[in-house]
Ligand SMILES: *[C@@H]1O[C@H](CO)[C@@H](O)[C@H](O)[C@H]1NC(C)=O
Ligand SMILES: *[C@@H]1O[C@H](CO)[C@@H](O)[C@H](O)[C@H]1NC(C)=O
C-alpha cells in the first residue's frame with residue numbers, strides 16, 4: 001500500500017521534475033525515488049523470505065511458491081525507479097537547464113523599419129532640437145506623397161515614395177515636452193520616430209530619410225569645453241514593439257552620439273533572437289528583433305545655426321536608413337532537453353531495464 005502511494009508520488013514528481021527543473025524539485029524527486037526504491041526492495045525481500053518460509057514449512061500444503069513473474073515486475077519497477085532517478089539527477093536535470101545556441105538564416109519579405117529616437121540636448125556641446133520641424137519620407141522626397149500609414153504593405157511596396165512625417169511625435173506630445181527616459185544617469189527628453197507597420201523596406205537603395213532641425217551655441221560650447229566641438233546628438237535605434245525604456249533596460253538597442261551637422265547613412269542588418277528562459281515560475285520564451293547597425297557619417301563643412309552669429313538659421317541632420325538585405329540571422333537559444341526528449345530517453349532506458357530484470361529475476365532461465 002505504501003509502495004503504491006509512493007509510486008504515484010514518484011510519477012507525480014516525475015512530471016513536475018520535467019516541467020520545472022529547479023534545484024528544490026530535483027531534491028524532492030530524488031528523495032521520492034530513493035524512498036520508493038527502498039520500500040520496494042524491502043517489500044520484495046520480505047516477500048521472497050516469506051515465500052521461502054511458507055514454502056519450507058508448508059511445502060505440501062498450499063504454500064505460495066516464489067513467483068518469478070511477480071519478481072520480474074517488481075524488479076523492473078525497482079530498476080526503473082533507480083535508473084530514472086539516477087539519470088534525472090545526473091543527466092536530464094542538467095539537460096533541462098542547459099542552453100544551447102543554434103544559428104540559422106532565413107529570408108523575410110518587406111521588413112518594416114526600426115524606431116529611431118533622438119535625444120534633446122542636455123550638455124552645451126549637443127544640438128538644441130526644434131521638435132516642430134521633424135521630417136520623414138520613405139523613398140525619394142516628394143512633397144505630394146501620401147502618408148505611409150494610410151497604405152497597406154502591398155501598396156507601400158508598389159509606391160515609389162510616401163510621407164512618414166506622422167511617425168514623429170504629435171504636436172500635443174511635443175507641446176507637453178516630449179517623452180523622457182533615464183539615459184546616462186539623467187532624465188533625458190527624447191523624440192521617437194515610430195514607423196507604421198506599412199513603412200516597409202524595398203531593399204538596398206530604398207532609404208527612409210529623417211530630418212531633424214536644430215541650433216547650436218558655439219560660444220557656449222567653447223566656454224565650457226575649451227575646444228569647439230561639432231554639435232552632437234544621441235540617437236537610439238530599436239525594435240518599435242518595445243518602448244525606449246524597455247529597449248534600454250533589456251539592452252536591445254543601438255545607441256550612438258553622432259555628429260548632428262551631417263548626412264548620416266544607417267545600414268540595418270536583421271537579427272532575430274528566440275530565447276528560452278528558465279525562470280523559477282517555469283519556462284517561457286522570448287522573441288526579439290535585434291539590429292546589426294552600421295553608421296557612416298559625412299560632415300557638413302559649415303555650421304549655419306550658431307545662435308551667436310547674426311544671420312543664423314536652423315541646421316539639419318539627415319539620417320538615411322536602409323535595410324539592404326532581407327537575409328536574416330536567426331539565433332535560437334534553446335534548452336538542450338525538452339520534456340519530450342526526456343520521455344523518449346526514459347522509454348529507451350525502460351526497455352533496457354525490462355530486459356535486465358527479465359534476466360535477473362530468473363525468467364530467462366526458464
Ligand atoms: C558645462 O557642462 C557641464 C556638464 O554638462 C555642466 O555641469 C556645466 O554647468 C556647464 N558649464 C557651463 C558654464 O555651462
Ligand atoms: C502598382 O501600381 C501600378 C501603377 O501605379 C498599378 O497599375 C498596379 O495595379 C499596382 N499594383 C498593385 C498590386 O497594386
Ligand SMILES: *[C@@H]1O[C@H](CO)[C@@H](O)[C@H](O)[C@H]1NC(C)=O
Nearest residue numbers: 177179180181182186187188
Ligand atoms: C522626468 O521628467 C518628466 C518631466 O520633466 C517627469 O514627468 C518625470 O516624472 C521624470 N521622471 C523621472 C524618473 O524622474
Ligand SMILES: *[C@@H]1O[C@H](CO)[C@@H](O)[C@H](O)[C@H]1NC(C)=O
Nearest residue numbers: 217218219220221223307308
Ligand atoms: C550663447 O552662449 C553664450 C555663452 O554662454 C551666451 O553669452 C550667449 O547669450 C548665448 N547665445 C544665445 C543666443 O543664447
